[in-house]
Amino acid sequence: MTEAMDCEYTVQGEGPPLFLIHGIGAARNTWARALPVLTPHFTVVTYDLRGHGASPMPSGEFGLEELVADLERVRERTGYETAHFAGHSLGGMIGPAYALKYPDRVLSLGLLSTAAFRTEDDSAKVWGVVRAMEEKGIPQVLETLSDRWFTDGFIAAHPDVVRNRLKQVVDTDPDVFLNVFRIYAGTEMAPWLHEVMAPSLVLTGEFDGGCNPRLNRLIDEALPNSELVILPDLKHSLLLEAGEVVAENILRFVRTLN
Template sequence: MASVDCSYSIKGSGPAVFFVHGIGARKTSWNEVCHHLEKDFTCISYDLRGHGDSPKGFMPYSLEDLVDDLETLRQKLNIQKIHIVGHSLGGMIGPAYALSFPENVISVSLLSTAAFRTTEDKNKVLAVLTSMRENGIGPILSTLTERWFTDQFIKARSAYVEFRLQQVLETDPEVFLDVFRIYAETEMSPWLNKIKHPCLVLT
């Protein structure tokens, strides 16, 4: 499948860091992070295909399509070496990119993504996907909120939680379900150890 021309934002100067958001999010999700780093790094955040201001492209998507979109953007910006920071689904795109294009990568950061799932873990994620397919995304928002945020964070940053849920509701449901499928079906354990770049893993 052909890559799409993703909408992006660039702030700061220095070594390039590509920030890859998760399911139903936006490049603006990284604004606070970029604000703290832009003095020392060139911070590039972008909307995944079908999210925010990026075109939808042809469906269904694959993880490889999302990797190709990142490579297309890197080439467009003519940046040779990059750090990659990925959250959730973005934390799968980052290492998959490093596996496909190792010569372009300096480091990879994986934030609250998923690997080495147990059968129970996988079944839980697939159950959420099935519920959304049958009943729509709205009824499952409370479950997603519990998965994404701690009770302490919800109390302290309620405005951000609402901001994040609004992003979900504004995402094309077809796109949301398709990228959630990629997240649910991707298991990185067979190939994650093949990545030899410095990695930071946070959850």
Template sequence: MTKAIECAVAVEGQGPALVMIHGIGARKTGWDKITAALKDRYTCIRYDLRGHGDSPLPAGPFGLDELVADLEALRERLGVEKMHVIGHSLGGMIGPAYARKYPDRVLSVGLLSTAAFRSAQDSENVLKVVHAMEQKGIPQVLETLTQRWFTESFCERHPEVIEWRKQQVIDTDGEVFLNVFRIYAQTEMSPWLHEINHPCLVLTGEFDGGCNPQLNRKIADALPDSELVIMPGLKHAILIEASDRVTPHLKTFLEKTGS
């Protein structure tokens, strides 16, 4: 039996439930601007993944199944019957995995800046980052990560935001951070994406190296009911760098899927 953790949660707004799942070493606060834009129509539910932010540390290693169990425990605790689920990066893997296991609980799925159909080389490249962090330490590899996450111009204009995001990673327990990075590196959704029959929004940045448009086209093609949005000029950290550009796509998609 997969043991769930009671994750820290913030609930705002009114209307159908909209659960937002952050990525590796991030926080529920990454969804603040999206929440501000959507809470007039949706009950926006943001939570910290296990071992992140205000959520308790897990007792040991965990996998995607445990992260799905945490989400189900959260749904039960909040008394939500059905929900829209949107996830970024690793969150974009947790959402579909949850929808696959609990299809009756889900209204729609948003897969933001996530990956599937990775080649052996793609997967190896992600694991190399994990190995580099294991050997050199997480802070030493952060510069490489932030260059992958944010565009150069954004880094120049908003150094304080880059530092804030780096600090989130540094404040995340090292073992937890490496654990979630391994899940992200080793999860391959391609064998089962065709089982997700909910309306899906697949959205990524044009220059997102690890979650690139080519992979996202394959994700969208594999899903029976999906639409694909490629956001020009952006890399991975679309929620932080361009939430104002992401929000209209989410609004349109959620309005179309209804409640």
């Protein structure tokens, strides 16, 4: 039996429920720029993954299955029978995995800045980052990631946001951070994405290195009922850089379903 943990969550807004799932070494606050667009139209549930933010620490190694169980526990505790779900990066893997296990719960999915159909070279690159962090330490490798996450213009204009994001990673327990990074690196949705029937918005940034348009086109082709959006100029941290644009796309997509 997969053990679920009681993760900390926040409920705000009004309308149909929408669960938002953050990525590696982040927390609920990653959705701050998206919320003003979403809360007038959705009852938004944000939560911290286990070992992240204010959520409890796990006692040992965990996998994608446990993260799916945690999301189901949050849903049970909020009492919503069905909902919309959207996740960023690793969250974009948790959402579809949840939809595969609980198809009757999911009204729609947002797969934001995520990856599937990685080539051997793609996999080698992401595992290379994991190995470098294991060997050298997370802070030592982190600086190289800010260029992958943010555009040059945003780094220049908002150094505080970039600094806070890096601090958020460093403040995450290193065992937890590496655990979720390994889940992200090792998860391959290609074998089962075609079984995810929920209407799905597949969205990424034009210059996202690891979750690039090439992989997202394959995700879109594999899903039976999906729409692909490539946001021009953006990299991986599109929630921090353009959260309102992401939110507008989620809102527009859900409205097309009615």
